[in-house]
Amino acid sequence: MYTIGQVAQFLGVSRDTLKFYEEKELVKPKQNIENGYRKYNRFDIYDITTVNFYREMDIEIKKIQDLRKSKSIEGIKSILEEKERDVLEEIEYKQLLLKKLQIVKEDCEKIKQFLGKYTVKEMKPLEIKGEIEHFTAYDEYETLKENTDNLKKAVTLTSLRRVIRFNDEGILEDKFIIVRKVEDFHKEIEGEILSHPKCMYTVIEDGRWSTGGKNIDHNVEASLRKAAIENGYEPLGLVYINLLLTTYEDGLERVFLEMYVPIK
Structure with a gap:
């Protein structure tokens, strides 16, 4: 027979854990009526190690209680298969x-390398999964959740691309599309594929810390046009904008956007 202290020591569990198991009737050591001391026998040790095994697999106490009452081998297998699905x-x-x-680490490197600079870069293929009126159209975010790669279905803006159409006179159209990066063409593709082998590429900063909350669309458009002229590029009248990263400075957001401008 062993004391609670001895069992706690050689099984590597706390006294509180053993008392909790006893409270939940997962182990039933004999108790000395006169002094209240608990005594554990080898069968109690089996119970504790079995409970520890199930707890290590994160099986709920209620299910362990059910197992202790009565469970066939098939019943145990069913519980383990259910837990296996959860773990997978x-x-x-x-x-x-x-x-x-x-990806976010890579985005940080993009900001360091390309902020305020221009280069020629391919825009990798994107599958269009849907469209929303604007990133503030919160009632349309259910569509965004349905088309996200996030298993927990959290609403993020990483699947959104702002698309601006323009000509020499200015902006013609502004919309937001929901996209998925196409990394495997063997998988079934349902939507239209966007792909531009040659784009003028840059990273710009937006957000109240750098702009004071002003709309900088026309300034950006003018900068893109100037860069295109200086480098001898002929834009196709499209800009694809992706939110790379948002951080904060003095309590104001700094938003970094990458821009792909298809060129001839």
């Missing part, structure tokens, strides 16, 4: 999260 889904989400973290 969480792994898939974590892999997606890791990918997004790596």
Whole structure:
């Protein structure tokens, strides 16, 4: 027979954990009526190690209680298969999260390298999944959630692209499309594919910290036109804008946008 202290020590659990197991009737050590001390036998040890095993797999206490009452081998297998599905889904989400973290790191490098500078770059293929009136059209965000790559269906703006059409006289059209990066052409593609092998590319800064809240569309348009002329490029009258990163300075947002301007 063992004391609670001895069991806690050689199983590597706290006394509070053992008391919690007892409270939930997952283990039932004998108790000395005179002094209240608990004594654990080898069967209690089996119970504790079994509970620890299920807890390590993050199986809920209620299900462990059900297992303790009565469960066939098939019943145990069913619970484990259910937990396996949960773990696989969480792994898939974590892999997606890791990918997004790596993308944001790459975006930070883009900002350092291209902010205020112009270069020629390919705009990789994008599948159009939908369209919303404006990024502030919150009632349309359900469409954005349905078409996101995020397993937890959080609303983010990373799948949005602002599309501006312009000519020599100014802006003709301004809209927002929901897109998905096309990385595998073997997968079924339902929407239209956007792809431009040659674009004038730059990163600009927006947000109240740098602009005071002013609309800078016309300034950006003029800068793009000037850069195109200086470099001998002929724009096709389109600009695709992607939100790279938002940060804060003195409590005001700094928004970094990457711009693809298709050229002939």
